[in-house]
Amino acid sequence: MDDVARRAGVSRALVSLALRGSAKVSDSSRAAVRRAADELGYRPNLMARHLASKQTRTFGLLINDLHNPYFPSVADGIKRAADAGGYRMLMNSAFLNDDDEARAIETFIDYRVDGLILTGSQVSAAVIEQAARSVPIVVVSRPMDSTVVDTINNDDFLGAQMVVEHLIELGHRHICHIDGGRGAGSAQRLAGYQAMMHRHGFAPHIVPAAFTEASGALAAQEALASGRTISAMFAGNDLSALGVLDSLDSAGYVVPDDISLVGYDNTSVAALRHIGLTTVDQHRERLGELAIDALIERVEHGRTQAVHHVIAPSLVVRGTTAAPRDPESRGQRKFSK
């Protein structure tokens, strides 16, 4: 920086001002500084800059599971909004492990990002609220009733209800839910399923699993082995639905003829024609945009009150759902539009 100042024939302070586009720099010195900086290939040291100014104009994005195709779309929305707001992004993955996630959060704090977005976070709320004392945090895809962190979610309760309603309209009554365990939004989806089953007087059938393909496959085997009648399965997310599909397949069931299947998230894999999974779209990119907006409000406009956005999802009907073949089920249909 000294070199640039010397070359441009001005003081170091002016170089700093000129390079950040301050209004109180004459055009001539600005040009001189610019030229000198270019010639010297000078890039300001972000570390030093932050140390002096407490700002980095960077947001951190923590993705819980890189293998889950759900997250990239959220990241797309985040990326676009961050660009528009003049912020850069830094990402990290939790690799599905709470310790890793906590450590990743610490890394971001150590690097003094101006704000942090947690997607599909699984660490305890206490860890998040503790971190929120160091940096503004918005949590995406995990409902939290917090007064210090913002949350952006789709309405999982509603989404699950839409799924069950769709299946019931088709004539299903033996609908099994493959639960997502600690997965983001899983609890609300379960609740939506239960509420809707209850409203129609159908017995819920719940099998525990997680948001991975492997656990979905396992849970499906378990469900089939239980001996209970099943005409449709509603998996906690697409990934686990894919596992269910595998198990159904190898057990000789044809989807949707024998059993209907629904996922959640509308990931790219669900859209593959070969899969054609009926699922729920969360409008992921929109979630990402809202997250950045929330962060910018906090950082630039000093908002301190937490906001909680919930946006309505939509059902995407594809080829894995159909009316049940079993006339007994159809006969007992209790609901019709």
Next chain:
Amino acid sequence: MDDVARRAGVSRALVSLALRGSAKVSDSSRAAVRRAADELGYRPNLMARHLASKQTRTFGLLINDLHNPYFPSVADGIKRAADAGGYRMLMNSAFLNDDDEARAIETFIDYRVDGLILTGSQVSAAVIEQAARSVPIVVVSRPMDSTVVDTINNDDFLGAQMVVEHLIELGHRHICHIDGGRGAGSAQRLAGYQAMMHRHGFAPHIVPAAFTEASGALAAQEALASGRTISAMFAGNDLSALGVLDSLDSAGYVVPDDISLVGYDNTSVAALRHIGLTTVDQHRERLGELAIDALIERVEHGRTQAVHHVIAPSLVVRGTTAAPRDPESRGQRKFSK
């Protein structure tokens, strides 16, 4: 830090030493410092630390396309090796766009990571070599003949040859290649395909595309519309193979009865039983480990000469390849094991 020093009854310098585990600190003061730091919830400011020491013990990982399931596995290997070596990771995505990629590289440099891993990078070699003057770089999944950056690759040329050989052994001779364009390793795969086709005296049939599902779908339509006989298709990567599968499907072709299909990368989607794509495994996690090793060698052992690792891939045969049904093709079979 002053607060910690005061509370522990020692100097600031000693706090610094104690917290970094220096050997020349007495056990008693170390304990006192630790306790004081814990009580105060003190976390050293990485920015200041770097400013003073020029080190961050962080590596950056740039992922070209978050939507491509190829990358997460590489990241897994990188993550594990980085943990073992005592480094933390920071990630970023290029969102398939050269400008974004260049900007992401700059962000990492601004944040003064100690080393940088580029996976599936697409920017020009000049940009990479320029960046390599600021930070050690290893490029994964992109062959580069550089004297300044390390590269870690699978042998795409060999992998492609294995694919073609497999198809020829099954009796195919009309093998169409859906090229991956600028995608990582695409050129080598094309070359391997051409070499093997040439060796057997079969006419190559190449359709340009990219490493995305959409472009694969388009290319397949184009290939079918060309009127040329096709008994097997070899896509540049799994993602584009998925697109091909879609197009084949909707055009009424049954895979593998009518047309065999092979991908490349052995991504998780290819392994789905519903897809069961024959493909090539690159041993991605191993690639990631080697990348970290290379970085550590540079950072800690001062290596300055570039290394170029190439590891052999393996063919994964699943359900999308079979002998061609057309007896004419089979009759002309020129190769047999």
Next chain:
DNA sequence: TCAGCTTGTTGAAGCGCTCTAATCATTGTG
């Protein structure tokens, strides 16, 4: 003409840490 503005510029302090060299306390040696 000159007090009072602007507008542009600068010196110096300070951000929170590391690191070198110097200091202090303790032990071992001839």
Next chain:
DNA sequence: CACAATGATTAGAGCGCTTCAACAAGCTGA
């Protein structure tokens, strides 16, 4: 018992930037 050697500790400079108060110079209007 003086003195070297060893181990533990500390003061202070400095990393590369921002920022604030101060200042110089040119301009305004009474």
